[in-house]
Amino acid sequence: MLDALGDPTRRAILTALRRGPSSVAALTEHVPVSRPAISQHLKVLGQAGLVDHEARGTRHIYRVDRDGLSSLREWLDQFWGEALDAYAEHVRRTETTRGRRQP
Amino acid sequence: MLDALGDPTRRAILTALRRGPSSVAALTEHVPVSRPAISQHLKVLGQAGLVDHEARGTRHIYRVDRDGLSSLREWLDQFWGEALDAYAEHVRRTETTRGRRQP
DNA sequence: GCTATTGGTTAGTGGCAACTTACGGTTCGT
DNA sequence: ACGAACCGTAAGTTGCCACTAACCAATAGC
Numbered sequence: 001m002l003d004a005l006g007d008p009t010r011r012a013i014l015t016a017l018r019r020g021p022s023s024v025a026a027l028t029e030h031v032p033v034s035r036p037a038i039s040q041h042l043k044v045l046g047q048a049g050l051v052d053h054e055a056r057g058t059r060h061i062y063r064v065d066r067d068g069l070s071s072l073r074e075w076l077d078q079f080w081g082e083a084l085d086a087y088a089e090h091v092r093r094t095e096t097t098r099g100r101r102q103p
Numbered sequence: 104m105l106d107a108l109g110d111p112t113r114r115a116i117l118t119a120l121r122r123g124p125s126s127v128a129a130l131t132e133h134v135p136v137s138r139p140a141i142s143q144h145l146k147v148l149g150q151a152g153l154v155d156h157e158a159r160g161t162r163h164i165y166r167v168d169r170d171g172l173s174s175l176r177e178w179l180d181q182f183w184g185e186a187l188d189a190y191a192e193h194v195r196r197t198e199t200t201r202g203r204r205q206p
Numbered sequence: 207g208c209t210a211t212t213g214g215t216t217a218g219t220g221g222c223a224a225c226t227t228a229c230g231g232t233t234c235g236t
Numbered sequence: 237a238c239g240a241a242c243c244g245t246a247a248g249t250t251g252c253c254a255c256t257a258a259c260c261a262a263t264a265g266c
Contacts, residue, residue, distance in 0.1 A: 006109015009224080018182065020189045024243060037225055039244055058233045058242045064186045073179055079121065080176065083167045086123045112254075127213060140255055142214055161212045161263045 001072060004048035009033055010041050014064065017051065021063035104175060107151035112136055113144045117167065120154065124166035 004010055009031060016022065016030040024042070028035050042062055045051040049068035054061050107113055112134060119125065119133040127145070131138050145165055148154040152171035157164050 002105070002108045002114065003111070005105045007224080008106070011105065014182075018186050018189055025241090033224085034226060035243075036227085036245080040224080043244085055243095060243065063190070066186070066190070069179070069183050069186065073183065076172070076176055076179060079117075080172050083121050083169070083172065086121055110254080128211090136254085137256060138213075139215080139257085143254080146214085163213065 001048045001050070001068070001075070004044050004050055005072075007041070007044075009037070010045055013038065013041055013045065014050065017062060017064050021061045023059045023061055025059075027062070104151045104153070104171070104178070107147050107153055108175075110144070112140070113148055116141065116144055116148065117153065120165060120167050124164050126162045126164055130165070 005014075012031045013027060016027055024035060024038055027038050031038060042051060042053070046053060049071065050065055051062050051068070052065040053063070108117075115134045116130060119130055127138060127141055130141050134141060145154060145156070149156060152174065153168055154165050154171070155168040156166075
């Protein structure tokens with residue numbers, strides 16, 4: 001999932017999709033790469049659960065998948081929480097043993 | 104910043120640092136790459152504002168930078184909010200013109 | 207002062223992934 | 237039915253980045 005966000009082009013695609021659902025052809029006007037490249041990136045983003053797509057005739061409409069963003073936020077919150085706890089624990093241990101070192 | 108999180112090894116380093124501050128040598132026991140590789144990744148993570156370091160004699164103690172995680176969360180929240188708004192707007196427009204298509 | 211430990215830097219290489227070109231398939235319009 | 241539009245996939249190339257090996261600097265300990 002974070003691998004998908006690691007590529008600047010994919011972030012540009014997501015940024016373009018942030019303004020609302022869009023077809024592949026419409027995305028080419030906002031992202032400076034060829035259409036096949038965009039298709040490949042959309043495939044990666046889809047496998048990562050960050051975008052969803054729906055066929056509308058020959059048009060394929062892509063949109064941001066809110067569940068993907070949600071789980072990304074959960075991951076970040078969990079990481080954030082554990083890091084904070086570990087840091088507090090570290091501070092507590094350091095404070096306890098502070099007297100042993102010379103001030 | 105998200106480029107820094109795109110690499111699995113860097114995420115492994117962050118995961119190891121999540122348990123508390125650590126020296127470079129200690130990190131090599133949790134991340135299966137050579138020490139120079141870890142140094143390079145730590146440099147990237149530092150430039151991204153995700154880790155902070157402090158020299159303690161010859162030991163260099165690295166830890167997770169909470170400000171970096173904070174700004175990452177802000178970015179995600181902003182993206183999340185705009186995506187939600189755009190989606191709501193899209194739904195509103197679609198609802199308004201729904202009667203034109205055949206049911 | 208000498209050696210060992212710790213860690214950052216450089217040079218060089220290999221592999222992967224992002225990109226383009228070319229092609230095939232499906233649907234809309236006439 | 238035929239051409240056009242829209243899109244995905246396959247094949248091939250190129251550039252970048254993650255990694256290792258070798259080297260250098262700084263501090264701790266004797």
